[in-house]
Amino acid sequence: MKKYRNKSLSESIGTVGSMLLFMLFAGCTLMIIAVAAGTYSRISDNFDKTFGASSALRYISNKIKSSENAEIINGGDGIRLESGSITNVICFYDGGLYENSMATDSPNDYKGERIFELSGLEIASDGGWYKITVVLNGEESSTYVRRGDFSEA
Amino acid sequence: MSEEVIFLKLKNNVSRRPINLFFAEIIIVLLFFSISGAVILRVFAAADEKSRKTAQLENVIIYAQSLAELYSGTGDIEKCAEKVWTNAIVRESTPEHVSIYLPDEKTTFDAYEQSEKTAAGELSTLKMVFSAEGSEIYTLSCKAYISGEESL
Numbered sequence: 001m002k003k004y005r006n007k008s009l010s011e012s013i014g015t016v017g018s019m020l021l022f023m024l025f026a027g028c029t030l031m032i033i034a035v036a037a038g039t040y041s042r043i044s045d046n047f048d049k050t051f052g053a054s055s056a057l058r059y060i061s062n063k064i065k066s067s068e069n070a071e072i073i074n075g076g077d078g079i080r081l082e083s084g085s086i087t088n089v090i091c092f093y094d095g096g097l098y099e100n101s102m103a104t105d106s107p108n109d110y111k112g113e114r115i116f117e118l119s120g121l122e123i124a125s126d127g128g129w130y131k132i133t134v135v136l137n138g139e140e141s142s143t144y145v146r147r148g149d150f151s152e153a
Numbered sequence: 154m155s156e157e158v159i160f161l162k163l164k165n166n167v168s169r170r171p172i173n174l175f176f177a178e179i180i181i182v183l184l185f186f187s188i189s190g191a192v193i194l195r196v197f198a199a200a201d202e203k204s205r206k207t208a209q210l211e212n213v214i215i216y217a218q219s220l221a222e223l224y225s226g227t228g229d230i231e232k233c234a235e236k237v238w239t240n241a242i243v244r245e246s247t248p249e250h251v252s253i254y255l256p257d258e259k260t261t262f263d264a265y266e267q268s269e270k271t272a273a274g275e276l277s278t279l280k281m282v283f284s285a286e287g288s289e290i291y292t293l294s295c296k297a298y299i300s301g302e303e304s305l
Contacts, residue, residue: 018179021176036197039200042204061218088210114178126236143218143219146226
């Protein structure tokens with residue numbers, strides 16, 4: 001009778017031990033998955049913040065550099081760029097950057113295609129340069145640029 | 154030892170073996186997954202570090218381009234730096250070398266300037282070096298030409 005009780009106890013301990021080990025394994029796996037998710041989301045946010053802002057800055061800078069004439073519109077929320085017979089209007093509206101390309105002699109009010117997701121845009125004329133400030137996820141990034149024809153900026 | 158005792162011992166061993174084997178298997182699997190977990194955590198840490206450095210490099214490139222744009226029009230790196238970083242700390246400032254702590258307090262900016270004066274004006278060459286944690290992360294050279302009338 002005592003032997004049977006001991007056997008039953010050892011089996012129970014074995015089962016509980018193996019269950020504990022399995023739970024430890026499951027816990028470690030969940031912890032690694034949580035760490036992986038955290039790392040991935042941090043990297044993804046970082047990339048969105050860095051490259052989202054810098055892509056928008058570079059896009060606007062290149063457009064300004066290649067334009068023949070530039071005029072700040074909407075109190076700094078946008079810029080009108082003329083290159084030959086084409087006029088580009090780049091402006092910030094409703095949480096995004098929009099661009100509309102149209103013939104210079106037939107302007108329209110269409111706000112254009114949404115090209116970047118942004119939280120804010122400010123373009124200001126500073127000396128001979130344009131200061132472009134982009135806000136994305138609460139962080140500001142700025143750059144200075146001047147057009148090819150410096151005298152007109 | 155009687156036959157009955159031997160039989161009982163054998164019986165006990167046979168009935169205990171599956172549990173021992175299961176334990177051994179679980180321990181081996183746990184060991185394997187622990188090693189895999191350690192490797193994975195190291196990879197995550199490396200990826201995180203890489204992402205941080207990439208973001209830092211991208212910011213530095215934007216700064217360098219802004220400075221190059223401003224410098225090519227003014228030829229004065231200190232004024233350019235003041236425009237780009239309003240709250241930067243200047244470590245050293247001589248006519249040939251300007252050293253600045255960036256606002257993030259992790260990156261340093263060093264500018265080495267060489268000027269060549271001619272009758273027509275002044276041609277300045279600027280080498281910008283951005284460093285973090287004691288090593289160079291980005292270098293950019295640019296030139297500024299200030300005509301004779303403006304440089305006088």
